[in-house]
Amino acid sequence: MSNALYDKTSPISILTHARRLLGKSLHALYPSATPLNTGKGGLGQCVEVYHFGYDINGVSEADFSEAGVELKCTPLKTIKDGSMVSKERLVLNIINYLEEYGKSFETSSFTHKNALLLLMFYLHIAGVDNLDLIFKIIRLWRIPEEDLKIFMDDWNVIHNKIVRGLAHELSEGDTLYLAACIKGSKGGANKKPQKIGGVLADQRAYSIKSAYLNHIIVDSLSHPEMFDGVTMTAKQRRIIEQKKAELGSIVKSVRDYKQGETFEQLVERRFRPYIGMSVSEIAKKLKATISTSHKAISYSVCRAILGVKERGIAEFEKAGLQLKTIRLEQSGNLKESMSFQTIKYKEIVNEDEWDESDWYNTIAARRFLFIVFRKKKGGSADDSVLERVFFWSMPHKDIEAAEAFWRDTRDKVRSGDYAHFIKSTEHSICHVRPKAKNAADTTDTPQGGKAKKLCYWLNRDYVLEIVKEHLQK
DNA sequence: GCATGATCATGC
DNA sequence: GCATGATCATGC
Numbered sequence A: 001m002s003n004a005l006y007d008k009t010s011p012i013s014i015l016t017h018a019r020r021l022l023g024k025s026l027h028a029l030y031p032s033a034t035p036l037n038t039g040k041g042g043l044g045q046c047v048e049v050y051h052f053g054y055d056i057n058g059v060s061e062a063d064f065s066e067a068g069v070e071l072k073c074t075p076l077k078t079i080k081d082g083s084m085v086s087k088e089r090l091v092l093n094i095i096n097y098l099e100e101y102g103k104s105f106e107t108s109s110f111t112h113k114n115a116l117l118l119l120m121f122y123l124h125i126a127g128v129d130n131l132d133l134i135f136k137i138i139r140l141w142r143i144p145e146e147d148l149k150i151f152m153d154d155w156n157v158i159h160n161k162i163v164r165g166l167a168h169e170l171s172e173g174d175t176l177y178l179a180a181c182i183k184g185s186k187g188g189a190n191k192k193p194q195k196i197g198g199v200l201a202d203q204r205a206y207s208i209k210s211a212y213l214n215h216i217i218v219d220s221l222s223h224p225e226m227f228d229g230v231t232m233t234a235k236q237r238r239i240i241e242q243k244k245a246e247l248g249s250i251v252k253s254v255r256d257y258k259q260g261e262t263f264e265q266l267v268e269r270r271f272r273p274y275i276g277m278s279v280s281e282i283a284k285k286l287k288a289t290i291s292t293s294h295k296a297i298s299y300s301v302c303r304a305i306l307g308v309k310e311r312g313i314a315e316f317e318k319a320g321l322q323l324k325t326i327r328l329e330q331s332g333n334l335k336e337s338m339s340f341q342t343i344k345y346k347e348i349v350n351e352d353e354w355d356e357s358d359w360y361n362t363i364a365a366r367r368f369l370f371i372v373f374r375k376k377k378g379g380s381a382d383d384s385v386l387e388r389v390f391f392w393s394m395p396h397k398d399i400e401a402a403e404a405f406w407r408d409t410r411d412k413v414r415s416g417d418y419a420h421f422i423k424s425t426e427h428s429i430c431h432v433r434p435k436a437k438n439a440a441d442t443t444d445t446p447q448g449g450k451a452k453k454l455c456y457w458l459n460r461d462y463v464l465e466i467v468k469e470h471l472q473k
Numbered sequence B, C: 001g002c003a004t005g006a007t008c009a010t011g012c
Helices: A011-021 A042-051 A109-114 A145-163 A210-220 A234-244 A263-274 A279-286 A297-306 A314-319 A358-364 A396-414 A460-471
Strands: A070-078 A084-086 A090-094 A117-123 A135-141 A178-182 A204-208 A322-328 A338-342 A368-374 A385-392 A430-434 A442-444 A450-452 A454-458
Touching: A011 A042, A011 A117, A011 A135, A042 A070, A070 A090, A084 A210, A090 A109, A109 A204, A117 A210, A135 A210, A145 A178, A145 A263, A145 A314, A210 A234, A210 A314, A263 A297, A263 A385, A279 A297, A279 A385, A297 A322, A297 A368, A322 A460, A338 A358, A358 A396, A358 A454, A368 A460, A385 A460, A396 A430
Parallel strands: A070 A117, A322 A368
Antiparallel strands: A070 A084, A090 A204, A117 A135, A178 A204, A338 A454, A368 A385, A430 A454, A442 A450
């Protein structure tokens, strides 16, 4: 169909041809096109067939193998401020645990298949036919030099579990930019064998996390040829560009790393000299101003110790890393549970899949950095002592319990029951509790009424257990 | 002492 | 104005 329009051995030629879709839908160029596949990946197949003239039977082959280019169509969504962000993770190739076992980063299926991606971001709108969706950003992408180390660290985290026969314990939360996400249905027929241990594991694919995709989107807007300047408004662009302003990196050069050190180990090493010091002592030693407002203290301490002058820490933002402050009593006890966002009743009722739910994305799909302070007797926030800093993600064994909690909460909202959510005494990990201006502060329910604002919490005991594990090291 | 309900403080 | 990060207050 369109074969003569591009040279399939040339990435630039493929890109130039792809860009004929920028600001347009497939229907705009191919009015008689009909849907090929209604499921996920349907739009990508349509692009391959109608725009690039692929034989539909060859769709499962490597996309542009002669040029080393992998085509990926991925959705954007509009958020409240009008800007566009990634709607979901970008799923790459399936991991074959048997084959990946003996590989290195350089020889892995991830590097082999995804060295150069042709990314086609389109704006997803619920209920609109795939063929009518508009392409907003079209670009080639390879891992930028400054992000390569974290991608390699992430790959190694995944690979280490595969090598140790622990593929069944993989989790998206394990890593920062690159993740192993579940692909296909969970359970029985879709479980895959491992080289070691004999436990069957969920089928997973390499994927790029949503937060990192947002960074690619922002980066694209610095290159006018990459985005659609017509249907993407100036206001949308301005908002997105504001988000990248004032990001500073922790790692300025690969020479910052000690031999064999991971990014996370580098961060922990940088913190080490300050453990045991009070916040005011840290500020004095670094000649830095540290905000001690309870909302800003952890990020402020991080910026000071990690030497980031800018408002945001680039690696943390790109990873969607969740920073959490834990304030221990002088005795080492913990008084409070840990709160998260308000439950959006009108949204949770529409959550069908656990691994697309708000709670999954909050608690199980991301890595955390816990900053632990210990109060001093009668002291102010300035006198809190930095006790410990560590990365954490929810262990695989706890994720199922978090899922059961989410199901219970969702089903109660679906049935209009706002009075019997799980309490902290009823669950090992999490509970539901109020978080509002006052008792009269309510929000809309899917039933058309109002209900008190409640939010997700991690149980006090659970948080304390995590802290204790990391204090013993 | 702790669970639970309530509310505060800040920043976008 | 509201989301977010966090702590306070009460009663069992």
